[in-house]
Amino acid sequence: MNKTLQVKVLIGQINNNYDFKANINRINISLQKYSSKDEIDILVFPEMALIGYYYPDKNAIKPFLEQYGKGPTYEFCKQIAQRLKCYVSCGYAEVDGDKLYNSAVVVNREGEAILNVRKKHLFETDKTWADEGQEFKCLELKTTKGQTIKFAFGICMDINPWEFKDNSKFELADFCLQNNVDGLIFMAAWNDHEPDNNDNNGILDYWLWRLKPIRDGKSNNYHKQFLFVCSDKVGKDEKTQYMGSSCLIKLNPAKLIQDLDKKQESYLICNVQL
Numbered sequence: 001m002n003k004t005l006q007v008k009v010l011i012g013q014i015n016n017n018y019d020f021k022a023n024i025n026r027i028n029i030s031l032q033k034y035s036s037k038d039e040i041d042i043l044v045f046p047e048m049a050l051i052g053y054y055y056p057d058k059n060a061i062k063p064f065l066e067q068y069g070k071g072p073t074y075e076f077c078k079q080i081a082q083r084l085k086c087y088v089s090c091g092y093a094e095v096d097g098d099k100l101y102n103s104a105v106v107v108n109r110e111g112e113a114i115l116n117v118r119k120k121h122l123f124e125t126d127k128t129w130a131d132e133g134q135e136f137k138c139l140e141l142k143t144t145k146g147q148t149i150k151f152a153f154g155i156c157m158d159i160n161p162w163e164f165k166d167n168s169k170f171e172l173a174d175f176c177l178q179n180n181v182d183g184l185i186f187m188a189a190w191n192d193h194e195p196d197n198n199d200n201n202g203i204l205d206y207w208l209w210r211l212k213p214i215r216d217g218k219s220n221n222y223h224k225q226f227l228f229v230c231s232d233k234v235g236k237d238e239k240t241q242y243m244g245s246s247c248l249i250k251l252n253p254a255k256l257i258q259d260l261d262k263k264q265e266s267y268l269i270c271n272v273q274l
Helices: 020-031 058-064 072-084 171-178 201-209
Strands: 006-013 042-044 087-096 099-107 113-118 137-142 148-155 183-188 227-232 247-251 254-259 266-273
Touching (some): 006 247, 020 072, 042 072, 042 183, 042 227, 087 183, 099 148, 113 148, 148 171, 201 227, 201 247, 201 254, 247 266
Parallel strands (some): 006 042, 042 087, 148 183, 183 227
Antiparallel strands (some): 006 266, 087 099, 137 148, 227 247, 247 254
């Protein structure tokens, strides 16, 4: 029988805002109530967490571009990681030579950048400035209990089929199975097409459906409970209302552990057993 895994997750559901410094100040104030004594394993922020999401062209996003492990988003994550003694995952806009990517940096407890994740499946809003990432990625993390837990990482549209071409394809879920991960860190800026409807069951059900191969895991010789960790944006910009509904869900069997609403910037912390 597999040994029970314990992982403590903190999720930040962040308001979509283009003021980088104001976002950092606001988030730091919200995080003051947490410390290393909370024994958090990973703090997850959304896609493009500290800047807005919509940019009409490459010139518009140019002031926010960063190199992996060198820019202000990394420095922000480094300071948090060192103070809370936890891993931090955070979306940002990356420049690498003449290529631009919708990316996420993962920082370890010592504040070192250990993984760069590039969005592989681009949404229409990304295509005005970003290049496609080439591969999904996963990473083994050490918990405060000394256990090893393996997470895959996905950014928003990554959970959908490439270019929405074929709904029978589950590329990200298949990657999770192939790499025998324990869960998925999912960072999003998901569009809310029904902003007046406060019920988020529809989107939670949709995300679960897009992970169908994992829920059918026994037929694929996959026997883990699997943890879906979602950090999504709230708020709006000139084009989009964002969904919120950040959540922790076990997949096998399906069980909603905790979620946030569709409207408010807020935080979710939970110690999960798998």
